[in-house]
Amino acid sequence: MSDQFMRIRTVVLWSSLLLVPPAWGDVLVRWSELSVPPQKALGVRKLVVFWGSNAASAVRRARAQGYEVYAELPFEQAILAAELISRQPVTGMIMDRGQGQQEELDSTLRTLRSAHPKLAIWLLDSNGKQPQMRGQMIATRNGMLQVSSPTAQPWLDSNLPAARFEQEFHPDQPPLYAFQWEAGDSVEQANGPSAEDYSLAIAEAGAIHADLILAVDEKLQKGLLENQPASWAIWNKVKQHLSFPSSKLHGSLQPWANVGVITDNYEAAYEPMNLMGRHNIPYRVLRATSVAARNLEGLDVITVFSRPDKQALSQLTAFADQGGTVVLINLKGTYPWQSAQPVPTADHALSYAVGKGRVIELAEPVGDPETFAQDVRRLIEKDKVLIGLWNALTTIAIPYRNLRSGEILVELVNYAEEPLRIQVRLKGSFASIRYESPDQACCQLLPPAQRDGFTEFVIPSLYIAGRVRLTPAARDSRSSTIH
CATH class of the missing domain: 2.60.40.1180 (Golgi alpha-mannosidase II)
Incomplete structure (x- = not known):
């Protein structure tokens, strides 16, 4: 699976958020020029600068303009740089997790937060996806990438699956991600992202209740600093969207969903979750090791991508017995419901009646996420959509x-x-x-x-x-x- 599907797997506790629900929809602007326009003109409070040879000067200038400044650096450099960063007028330090392992990340975070309690220390997933619409869908079949015909429905690149995964595994903080702008046609390469591209990225982060580090193209940065009317025309359009995702809304809001996705493996579930989101099938993620009856309330269909333990099996069987539908994906084994006579429902799929409901076993991984999402919608009774x-x-x-x-x-x-x-x-x-x-x-x-x-x-x-x-x-x- 490509690195673009990798996501954060490390528990990050923001001590300042332990007593209140985490806010979301915060946009931090990544800035590379030494100078920056005044904070009120740019319309954002939080600025991110890469930690390097000129970072200290950039931090001081940004602070003088009224910004909260965060230093971004690779995870591997964090311990060596933390002491120097803590002596700068920064609000926090953002570490790009890169290829760091969970145990290593956890240990380093505990060490740094203990040594620098006044410094906010966040973990960044820099492998986010640029929100966009593609003309064709890309699916994996038998380990091979296949592209749909141009007449198929458009493929949407979204960060919704990553956000839902992180919100289940790390509920004490909103997901924090960044992405790299993809090189488009010659016009896009010459001019950089459009106002609509920036606005779409901001809109998606707010909608999925995540935080975003938004990279501003260097040409636009220079144009803003030089007070070029065309550059400010672009940014003033973007500012409309910066104020739209309001953290004041977060309160008691919870995802409203009746489809569950049980997984401890983000890569295995990413494409099916992306297409369920694309088909507007609301879902929430549950970790395989904590399946309990209270977590299944309100669900009608549960898709299972990670092997359930004994307790989870008991809960899933009871869920089906009460009228729910459980779908196991490529989880071969011996299960309680297999004492019943199975009914083939499709190639490599068997359905077992369990009380008022059923369990469907798929013998292979999801090869066509588009078809899978459509099948999940069909499994939901019409009056429960x-x-x-x-x-x-x-x-x-x-x-x-x-x-x-x-x-x-x-x-x-x-x-x-x-x-x-x-x-x-x-x-x-x-x-x-x-x-x-x-x-x-x-x-x-x-x-x-x-x-x-x-x-x-x-x-x-x-x-x-x-x-x-x-x-x-x-x-x-x-x-x-x-x-």
């Missing part, structure tokens, strides 16, 4: 639920970077629907239509980012079946 979108091939919708109020919040990201009129169908009855986006003031009231236990509405124009807030009807807020 949480969300559906129409005219939205390039849009990901990510629903959250406020545990206190029952309010549903749907984050929308359009990877096509072109306005779309989208129809949305959401499970439940809602009395009020408000829509907001970086392009217009909050909030536009959307008229709902109630049909068979679902609420339907239309978003007139989604450009890059949008957010829908749905207040449940009185009955749903008192006793809701929405999990």
Whole structure:
């Protein structure tokens, strides 16, 4: 599997966040020029500089302009550089985990935080993906990369799978990632990323409740410092999106999902999770070693990519017995349900009846994630599908639920970077629907239509980012079946 699919695997505890839910959607700008525009002009509070020969000077200049400054460096250099960095006017140190092993990373983090308690020390996943839409889908079959036909649905590169994985394994901090801009055509190479490219990256980080280090192209940095109108025209568009992902929203929000993904192996589950996100199938990740009945509440389908232990097997069997569907992917072995007569459902797939539900065993890894995602959606009974979108091939919708109020919040990201009129169908009855986006003031009231236990509405124009807030009807807020 390529390095681009590698993700952070080290538990990072931010001591300042232990007593409150972690905020999210924070954008840190990576800056390489020695000078930087004033903080109010750039519209960000946090600046990241690479730690090197000119870093101390860059840090002082940025601090003088009103920024919180973070020093970024490879993990391997952290211990040697920490003492010098701690004597600089920096807010924190960001370590790129690189190829560091979990035990080594954990030990170093404990040592550094003990030695420098006033210095924020964060761990960075620099292998993030540039959010974008591709014309073709890339899938792995029998270990070989295959490309779909140009007529297939567009492939979306998203960081949603990595965020969901990290939010389960490291709940005390939001995921922090960065990515490298891909070289495009000759125009893109000459001009650098567009305002829409920057805005899409910011919008996605906010929607998936993650933090992002945004690399600003050197040509744009110089243009901003020289007060070039064209450069500021680009950045002023970006600033609209910088203020949109608000950490004030985080409160009691939790992903609203009825599909579970049990995995301790990010690489094995990445492509299926990416395509489930692409098909707007809300899911949450569960680690294989901590499957308990309370973690399965609200789920209708569970996909299993890592071998369950005895306790997890017991919970999965009970889940199926009560009417759920369990799908095991390439986990050959002896299981309790195999005493029943299996029914072949497809090539290399057997289905076992378990009480009111069933267990499906796939004898091979997921070869076609597109087909797998479609199959998962078909396994969900129609009256239990949480969300559906129409005219939205390039849009990901990510629903959250406020545990206190029952309010549903749907984050929308359009990877096509072109306005779309989208129809949305959401499970439940809602009395009020408000829509907001970086392009217009909050909030536009959307008229709902109630049909068979679902609420339907239309978003007139989604450009890059949008957010829908749905207040449940009185009955749903008192006793809701929405999990």
